[in-house]
Amino acid sequence: MAEQNCLVTNDWICGEYLRSRGQELTDATVQHIGITVVSVLIGLAVAFPLALLARRGRRFAGPVLGLTTVLYTVPSLAMFSLLLPLFGLSAALVVTGLVLYSLTILVRNILAGLEAVPEEARDAARGMGYGPGRLLWEVELPLALPAVMAGLRMATVSTVALTTVGSLVGKGGLGNLIEDALPSFFKAQVLTAAVLCVLLAVAADLLLLGLQRLLTPWTRISGAVGAAPAKTDAGPPAPATVKAG
Amino acid sequence: MGVIGDAWTWLTTGANWSGDGGAAHRLGEHLYVSGVALAVACAIALPLALYLGHVGRGGALAVNISNVGRAVPVFAVLALFMLTPLRNSGYWPTIIALVLFAVPPLLTNAYVGMREVDRAVVEAARGMGMSGGQLFVRVELPLAYPMIMTGLRSAAVQVVATASIAAMVGLGGLGRIITAGFNTYDTAQVFAGAILVAALALLVEGALVALDRVLSPLRRRRTV
Structure with missing residues (x-):
């Protein structure tokens, strides 16, 4: 009985809501994931050349880091x-805004990862x-991968x-449902959408963590590896900034 | 660019600045909730972070709280507040939400700053016979200062940004100019409001960078 009435009594948690609006929830979640994935992928594609440019010297690093900040x-x-x-009023607007935000974290982390590559390895x-x-492609990027992935996780979340x-x-x-x-x-509806948002963020974070483990199998046998690769494992320079939605 | 010209006209029209929904009143609201929230967040986060950093405990909490703060959407939290009796208490829903999102960067940065103080320096200070309090005031605090200021900067920027989102759930602040513009399909007003919000955020960031520069030399002179 309580389940049938929960829509009428406007309860916070309502099974009937999940059943009757399942399609709406799925559509919103799919849109949410789509916008996030496209934004982060474009962000990565833009951040990578920017980080390479910033690496070429202070002349480029200053403007690139300043602008993204x-x-x-x-x-x-x-x-x-x-x-x-x-x-x-388009999805392109939202994606563009999100790409611009992701650049700060991604450029900084890619740059920090590349700069932490030991000179001996390059030589x-x-x-x-x-x-x-x-x-x-074969030396610097793999060694920078832990820092890059740390940035990617922060940017995605x-x-x-x-x-x-x-x-x-x-x-x-899911924000549309809240609105x-x-x-x-x-x-x-507000509580369900909010909880789904947080679950999406956590799931994305864990997924990327798993991907990082797959891509960098050598970091798991740190005891067998020398001091130099362990250094790149230090991750991002500082957990300084937080951009919450 | 016609929009920029129209937005400029909007910004320079005196009538848009006066009255209850005017830009001046909205700016006042924005500064009030941001200031109160930042002060409350500092009062909560800084003593806790500095204490935890000094005794070297609670690191997992201090670092992970930032990750949690990043994952929770501001808009969702504000919307949830609006469905509770809190919505009838004036500026409090906004202020509480702002505090919640300002605490993580303050806490994490101050804690990391304290822990990154060179252990050798701490040992040397102990060896010179400094007490815990002296060590904290004369060694750890000055050395952690840059990170504390970084945390303060990102918390302040976060607070200004969050206060603008409050408009999306019908609360006050500069964001209301933007949402009102959306409701009346007035692109010029949306653009003008966005310029005001962005300018405020950049000004706050700039002011804190300047404050940092002013305070830094004092610190150096004292510790030398």
């Missing part, structure tokens, strides 16, 4: 609003006749949370 300081509501004249590779491209703000333009995944439920004080 300024972008990061802009509040999400303002960021999405500033992009409105360019994109209109050894060069001595073996590796060109710059092969050196980057905050992107999942920030996606909710996209409901401002109707493209916020729709507010005028009618629909408790079950």
Whole structure:
């Protein structure tokens, strides 16, 4: 009886809500995951060349790091609003805003990872006749991977949370459900969407952690590895910034 | 760019700044909730982080709380507050949400700053006969200062950003100019509000960087 009435009595937890609005919840979750995945992938694709550019010297590092920091300081509501004249009410607007945010964490971590590669490893590779491209792909990138993955995890988790703000333009995944439920004080919908958001963030984090373990099997046998690779395992430079949605 | 011109017109029209829904009142609300929340968050987080860092305990809590803060959407927390009796208590739902999201960066950075103080320096200070209190005030606090300020900066930026999202659930602050613009399909107003919010965040960040520069030399002179 309680289950049938929970929609009427507006309970926080309502099984009937999950049953009757299952499709709506699935659609919103799919949109949420889609926006997050596309944003993080584009962010990674943009951050990587930026980090390589910043590595070429202070002349490039200053502007790149400065610009991404300024972008990061802009509040999400303002960021999405500033992009409105360019994109209109579209998912592209939300994705662009999220990409710009992810750049700060990703560029910093990729740069820190690459700079932590021991010079001996580079020298050894060069001595073996590796060109710059092969050196980057086969030596530096694998050694930088723990730091890169740490950045990717942070960026993904905050992107999942920030996606909710996209409901401002109707493209916020689970955020849309929260926005729709507010005028009618629909408790079950707000709580369910909020919990799903957090679960998505946790699941994404664990998934990426698993991927990192798969990609860097050598970090698990740290006892057998010398001091140099262990150094790159130190992860990101500082857990300084938090961008919550 | 017509939008930029229209937004400029909006910003320079006196009528848009006056009255209850005017930009001046919204800015006042924004600064009030941000200031109160940042002060409360500092009062909670800094003593706790500095104590935990000094005694070297609770590291897992201090570091993980940042990860939790990153995973929880601000919008969802504000929306949940609006469904409780808290919604009838003026600025409190906003302030409580702001405190919740300002504590993690403050706590984590201050704790990490304290723990990253060179152990050799701490041992040397102990060897010179410094008490726990002297060690804290003369060695650990000055050395942890840069990280504490980093935490304060990111907490302040976080607070200003969160206060703007409060508008999405119908609470006050500068974000209301943006949401009101969305409701009336007024792109110029949305853009003008966004410029105000972004400018405020950048100003706060800039002011704290300047404050950091001003305070830093004092610290160096005292410890030399």
